[in-house]
Amino acid sequence: MLRQTVATLKVSTGRRGFQEITRQVQALVSDAGVQTGLCTLHLQHTSASLLIQENADPDVRRDLERFFARLVPDGDALFIHTAEGEDDMPAHVRTALTTVNLSVPVADGRLCLGTWQGIYLWEHRHRPHTRSIVVHVLGENA
Amino acid sequence: MLRQTVATLKVSTGRRGFQEITRQVQALVSDAGVQTGLCTLHLQHTSASLLIQENADPDVRRDLERFFARLVPDGDALFIHTAEGEDDMPAHVRTALTTVNLSVPVADGRLCLGTWQGIYLWEHRHRPHTRSIVVHVLGENA
Amino acid sequence: MLRQTVATLKVSTGRRGFQEITRQVQALVSDAGVQTGLCTLHLQHTSASLLIQENADPDVRRDLERFFARLVPDGDALFIHTAEGEDDMPAHVRTALTTVNLSVPVADGRLCLGTWQGIYLWEHRHRPHTRSIVVHVLGENA
Numbered sequence: 138m139l140r141q142t143v144a145t146l147k148v149s150t151g152r153r154g155f156q157e158i159t160r161q162v163q164a165l166v167s168d169a170g171v172q173t174g175l176c177t178l179h180l181q182h183t184s185a186s187l188l189i190q191e192n193a194d195p196d197v198r199r200d201l202e203r204f205f206a207r208l209v210p211d212g213d214a215l216f217i218h219t220a221e222g223e224d225d226m227p228a229h230v231r232t233a234l235t236t237v238n239l240s241v242p243v244a245d246g247r248l249c250l251g252t253w254q255g256i257y258l259w260e261h262r263h264r265p266h267t268r269s270i271v272v273h274v275l276g277e278n279a
Numbered sequence: 280m281l282r283q284t285v286a287t288l289k290v291s292t293g294r295r296g297f298q299e300i301t302r303q304v305q306a307l308v309s310d311a312g313v314q315t316g317l318c319t320l321h322l323q324h325t326s327a328s329l330l331i332q333e334n335a336d337p338d339v340r341r342d343l344e345r346f347f348a349r350l351v352p353d354g355d356a357l358f359i360h361t362a363e364g365e366d367d368m369p370a371h372v373r374t375a376l377t378t379v380n381l382s383v384p385v386a387d388g389r390l391c392l393g394t395w396q397g398i399y400l401w402e403h404r405h406r407p408h409t410r411s412i413v414v415h416v417l418g419e420n421a
Numbered sequence: 422m423l424r425q426t427v428a429t430l431k432v433s434t435g436r437r438g439f440q441e442i443t444r445q446v447q448a449l450v451s452d453a454g455v456q457t458g459l460c461t462l463h464l465q466h467t468s469a470s471l472l473i474q475e476n477a478d479p480d481v482r483r484d485l486e487r488f489f490a491r492l493v494p495d496g497d498a499l500f501i502h503t504a505e506g507e508d509d510m511p512a513h514v515r516t517a518l519t520t521v522n523l524s525v526p527v528a529d530g531r532l533c534l535g536t537w538q539g540i541y542l543w544e545h546r547h548r549p550h551t552r553s554i555v556v557h558v559l560g561e562n563a
Contacts, residue, residue: 139281139423139559141418143315143386173427175461175557177317177382181393183333189521191467191513196502200510201517203499208350208492215345218338226342229333233343237331237396238382240461240522242557244427249555251465254521271391273317273384275417275559276425281423283560285457285528319459319524323535325475350492357487360480368484371475375485379473379538380524413533415459415526417559 139277142169146270150185150260153224155198158270159256163248165272174243174276178256181269184228185260186235192255205231221262228261235259243276281419284311288412292327292402295366297340300412301398305390307414316385316418320398323411326370327402328377334397347373363404370403377401385418423561426453430554434469434544437508439482442554443532443540449556450527458527458560462540465553468512469544470519476539489515505546512545519543527560 144165150156166176180187191197209230212223219225239256242249250256258268286307292298308318322329333339351372354365361367381398384391392398400410428449434440450460464471475481493514496507503509523540526533534540542552 139425141281141315141317143384143391173425175425175559177384179383179391181391181396183331183339183393183395188517189467190517194502194504197467197510197513200500200502201514204493204514207499209346215349216342218336218342220336226339229339230343230346233330233332234376234518236378236520236522238378238380238522240382240524241463242427242461242555244555249427249463249465251467251553253467254465269393271384271386275317283423283457283459285526285533319526321525321533323533323538325473325481325535325537351488357491358484360478360484362478368481371481372485372488375472375474376518378520380520380522382524411535413526413528417459 141275144272146272148258148268150268151265153260153263154202155257155259157255158258162256162272166243166248166274169274170278171243171274171276172246172278176241176243176248177273178239179271180237183232184262185258185268186232187237187239188235188257188259189254190257191253193253224263231261283417286414288414290400290410292410293407295402295405296344297399297401299397300400304398304414308385308390308416311416312420313385313416313418314388314420318383318385318390319415320381321413322379325374326404327400327410328374329379329381330377330399330401331396332399333395335395366405373403425559428556430556432542432552434552435549437544437547438486439541439543441539442542446540446556447532450532450558453558454562455527455558455560456530456562458558460525460527460532461557462523463555464521467516468546469542469552470516471521471523472519472541472543473538474541475537477537508547515545
């Protein structure tokens, strides 16, 4: 019998950058007792992203950070919306270029991630924030 | 008992830019009588996007528009596919850089959007279009 | 009665570029006997993407390729992570700028794609790879 749970994951970010949340999301799937199903994540913010990326060499995340910093420079004179500082509007653009939604199937009780995939919260603001991710788990225990 | 509905939302766009559709999507969730569940949107076009972004200061959307106009300039000599004009291929690229799919959990009968999040149709063509969004609502009334 | 299936689609890519998988995904939906529902795809890799784009004029995909090659140049001196060659880190960035997740509603037994939409695996590496896509189909046969 298919059933569902909804939970909220709180993540504290210390600065701009990546924070892996794979283990916390897997724990919610396991707690739901789901063997086969679908796990959907929604980040409730507009200046941070959810990203599935390589969890092996940390240089991949460092290079992603450097590429996006060059593509969407802090303090760009193009931007009008600067109420919260030089990283305010770049954070919105970086979010638009990536995503706040992920859906990962579940099989044998595990998120169907690839060997080198991790789920990351990507904080785009320089100052610390507490971010909320709503996690919907659908499935059955067989 | 989990159940589902599928409906189509038609949105008329007057020009390139953002059109908020949060209220219409919430109405479909409410009509479906779903208290807890998952709402998935799929835009059936390749030259417009779905985007969750800040619904407070309109300058955020103006700056997003300006950034993308600079990143993917209309009339770029790089492009071969110009059958429908200077904004034809840029519209496809802008769609590829964003997304046509969104999935938002539902709790207490409401889309689990953050305080500052709105759901937008982002029209990338300059001329008016009628856009179709298929909305799948899954859930139960408890 | 809602039910679900999970299957894995293997796709061999010969080089960087697009490979349409719409027919294979539709076949999985049909095999599942689902008339109304939701189909979610997850690509288990970090150097290739899933993209819904125009399936008519192939110049659209050629132009997408050219735009991304200019935006994220192979061999960019910015990148530290070059273990697998000049296209290694650009492949990760291109994946971050697009997505590895798609969710498409199903109605009347068909994926609710627009007339001009096709589902593509976008290989970002130059060498051939075998890519795995996990396909979750949820729905009922009415």
